[in-house]
Amino acid sequence: MISLDEAPTSSGLRGLAGAATELIPPALALLASLVIGGIVVGLALHSWTMPFRTYGQLAAGAFGNWYDAQESLTASTTLIFAALAVVIAFRAGLFNLGVEGQMYAGAIFSTFIGITLSWPGYLMLPLCVIASAAAGAIWALIPALARVMRGTHEIVTTFMLNYVALFLMHYLLSNTGTPGPLAGSVFQGNSSPPVNARFPVIVPGFLTSGGQLNVAFILALAASGAVWFLLSRTSFGFRLRVVGLSHKAAEFAGVRTRRVVVLSMLISGALAGLAGSALVFGVGGQLQDTWDGFGTGFEAIAVALLGRNTPLGALLVAIVFGAMDQGGLTLQLQGLADANIVVIIQGLVMFFVACEAAFGPLGKILKASLFSESEPHLSPT
């Protein structure tokens, strides 16, 4: 009997098969959630053709043409930053439920800078981006200090501070009664005046029928790379992961855990702040009071968890989720189905991926039938 690990000859092929087997449970999870999501659509709309049309249009709305593809990537930009913020915190053993609030903080402060100063563009944009990161980091500093000095659980403080930031934004942008300090023209609803800086558009609009994908997306890609480098190639990243795996072990090993906790929370907050700047200095060019307390910051937690808390996993999942959101909006605009169908599918995917073990037996059967030819050495000699 030869065990799998002792067969060196076809290791490449087997590696491929192994990787494919790895993918079977998540693929089945996705399939199961699409089936159940389709049943929900069918039941709600009393039609058995609707689910298929919905999914077709969802895909078309997400990546059907250059314009939609750019919109999808734009939608995922904020999500990438926010998910990276969650990943950094999770890897340090912290649950940052406050990405949403740190986003608001970053957006608010950078908007303030963006409408009061009017320096030349090449100075203005970096300044605003740095300001948003700084404000996000400061918003995250409060829970971090409460954690290391008083032992207060960060779930409590980060979550509560979301609402403080949210109400602060409502107040600043309010255009009813006495206008808030950051409120712009009454005709634009509750939003700030346009800011004096923008992320430049990557591909000129006339080439792609008006797509507006901007440099913030490239910044988000760079941030994913930077977080990957920080976590897996630096000694600070190593210490951060040790603290996340075992606080006690880190302490015995001489890691200054408090410093690591505070620093990782600061980085997490700064990334969340960047998510805020991607919104303000992107397509809209102003801070708008249309977010509610349960948006991107929470979707980002889902994204980070599905991406298995790795920066590159989070990047991929964020692009997929951003595309789904965009496709859902297109669906709703076409009057085909409510955009929330996308949220249902996202929730189902998460649940089934968490319950991967349930697909284990099925996965084994599939593996046996799919890869039996590629593993001839499995037969007893």
Added chain:
Amino acid sequence: MIESLGVSIWNAGIFEVLGHPLLWFTTVSLAAPLALAATGGALSERTGIVNIGLEGLMLVGAFFSALVDELVFQSLHWNAAWAALLAIVGGVGAAATLAAIFAAGAIQFRANQIIAGMALNVLALGLTSFLFASVFGLTGTSGNLPGIPNIHIAAFALGPVHFGSLSRLSWLSLGYVLFQQNPIVYVAVAAAVVFQVVLFRTTIGLRLRSSGENPAAAEASGVSVAPLRYLAVIASGALCGLGGCMLVLNQSPAIFTDNITQGRGFIALAAVIIGRWTPLGAFGACLIFAFGEALSQDIGQPSIGSFQLTSYLLGMLPYLIAVTCAVGLSSRSRSPAAAGHAAGRDDLV
């Protein structure tokens, strides 16, 4: 939602504000749905299942109570009392069912409890918003849905007095604060007390807690961990569902709006931590938060000098109070040791 004074109680002195019975009435009333969810959260976490899906369970409870209410009252034309009662059954049942599915994932399939719990929140938000849009359309729930009226337990002793005539806290007005609440409020208090006693004073409570601290040792001493965990998670779902029902039914007419829970499940989660994983402690934390919320609701729109405190700035108040209390009260108490870890026979080896 709650009988309103209609006038600002700000211009009165601070003692009169704090002594106003309406403030305390509102506090207790707002604390109840949070406390129900927090009791569920504490119960579930004590047996080793971290349930961050409280928010989703509350939301599902709220939506299905409104749906059943609408069906029974508008489509079947039953009377208001039946509609409201069946609404509770529907809401609690739906939340308990969803909790059972979560439990199956977390216990049977050893799912990552944080991911599965977050999935619950996402799924509940998507499902209720989608169904709300497809079933109720643009009009929302009917304008005459029956809710659950407040009851006046001590009417025989106190007689009919309303808040307008009670400007300061006295023994009489205390009677109104405590005995004129929604029936679900008393269920919430009873649930916190009962589960506190069950968890810390009974044999089954000891077994529940041992499944949360050391499931392997519990199994070795003859406790069946999995059934206990199922029981606790489903019970926590039912409690969250009831909390959600109260958000819908504690008003006349009963109303469901999109994402009606507005993060209350996460506040309950925070209350579990502040309350050190005990039902009564969590209840206390919910009261603190609800006090801030009541203060921001009932205080009107005061101004300091020429600076007007708008409702937006006052809206921060409960959260600031909660953060301050959480930081002030934190004690480095720890969660149950095995919370978040799946347990099974393989762990015994």
